[in-house]
Amino acid sequence: xxxxxxxxxxxxxxxxxxxxxxxxxxxxxxxxxxxxxxxxxxxxxxxxxxxxxxxxxxxxxxxxxxxxxxxxxxxxxxxxxxxxxxxxxxxxxxxxxxxxxxxxxxxxxxxxxxxxxxxxxxxxxxxxxxxxxxxxx
Amino acid sequence: xxxxxxxxxxxxxxxxxxxxxxxxxxxxxxxxxxxxxxxxxxxxxxxxxxxxxxxxxxxxxxxxxxxxxxxxxxxxxxxxxxxxxxxxxxxxxxxxxxxxxxxxxxxxxxxxxxxxxxxxxxxxxxxxxxxxxxxxxxxxxxxxxxxxxxxxxxxxxxxxxxx
Numbered sequence: 001x002x003x004x005x006x007x008x009x010x011x012x013x014x015x016x017x018x019x020x021x022x023x024x025x026x027x028x029x030x031x032x033x034x035x036x037x038x039x040x041x042x043x044x045x046x047x048x049x050x051x052x053x054x055x056x057x058x059x060x061x062x063x064x065x066x067x068x069x070x071x072x073x074x075x076x077x078x079x080x081x082x083x084x085x086x087x088x089x090x091x092x093x094x095x096x097x098x099x100x101x102x103x104x105x106x107x108x109x110x111x112x113x114x115x116x117x118x119x120x121x122x123x124x125x126x127x128x129x130x131x132x133x134x135x136x137x
Numbered sequence: 138x139x140x141x142x143x144x145x146x147x148x149x150x151x152x153x154x155x156x157x158x159x160x161x162x163x164x165x166x167x168x169x170x171x172x173x174x175x176x177x178x179x180x181x182x183x184x185x186x187x188x189x190x191x192x193x194x195x196x197x198x199x200x201x202x203x204x205x206x207x208x209x210x211x212x213x214x215x216x217x218x219x220x221x222x223x224x225x226x227x228x229x230x231x232x233x234x235x236x237x238x239x240x241x242x243x244x245x246x247x248x249x250x251x252x253x254x255x256x257x258x259x260x261x262x263x264x265x266x267x268x269x270x271x272x273x274x275x276x277x278x279x280x281x282x283x284x285x286x287x288x289x290x291x292x293x294x295x296x297x298x299x300x
């Protein structure tokens with residue numbers, strides 16, 4: 001079941017994607033992305049000690065927003081642009097929920113396009129990673 | 138953490154700086170490793186037959202894959218996805234490092250088997266006052282990725298924060 005440009009409308013919500021990355025998942029992400037900043041796996045690193053914990057890679061959250069959109073698209077469209085800002089820290093073993101809504105849809109240059117707002121929420125409901133995605137169908 | 142950090146003229150003069158090109162091979166193994174790191178269960182990112190059924194030439198690079206480095210000891214940065222000679226040296230003296238944000242603009246699909254050539258550039262330098270971390274330096278970078286056919290397939294804009 002893939003979405004189509006014709007079937008979506010402004011205000012639609014994307015299925016939520018929930019993640020609860022523990023240290024093992026962050027190590028897998030470090031290996032997969034090549035980002036071995038110790039702040040994301042080493043509790044003895046000076047920055048981790050100053051913060052009191054290791055923290056989830058901002059780019060892990062960016063990638064999960066991409067996964068949330070990819071799951072929704074079901075390869076029936078293509079991401080043209082995906083952005084987010086890292087506004088707050090997330091910590092291991094805490095649930096992160098990826099959410100999204102369709103903000104607008106339009107046609108331009110023969111392409112059927114949609115703009116989405118996407119973001120991640122902490123267990124307390126705080127939006128830590130606001131972003132914008134443009135998809136073409 | 139800095140109380141009174143300022144961008145010097147010498148730092149500012151580096152804005153517009155452009156790197157030497159650097160090659161990024163997209164491989165099936167690198168796509169699978171990234172997908173596993175994110176936690177994808179969608180087989181299109183792991184199984185070539187599934188990828189082809191979905192209309193791709195080969196395993197597609199998942200969204201936000203770009204930035205995954207090709208690491209060569211002595212040449213690549215330890216943390217950032219660029220070799221030392223592909224990112225400007227800015228003597229800011231700040232120890233803390235955070236990621237501010239990322240934007241990737243795609244002009245075509247990127248799949249395993251592609252070889253991208255990346256040129257990085259320093260788009261701007263900014264400071265931001267914060268209560269928690271003092272004065273932060275924000276380095277805005279723009280990387281342009283060109284594929285083996287000479288087509289620009291993506292641009293990635295990122296903000297690196299030092300404090």
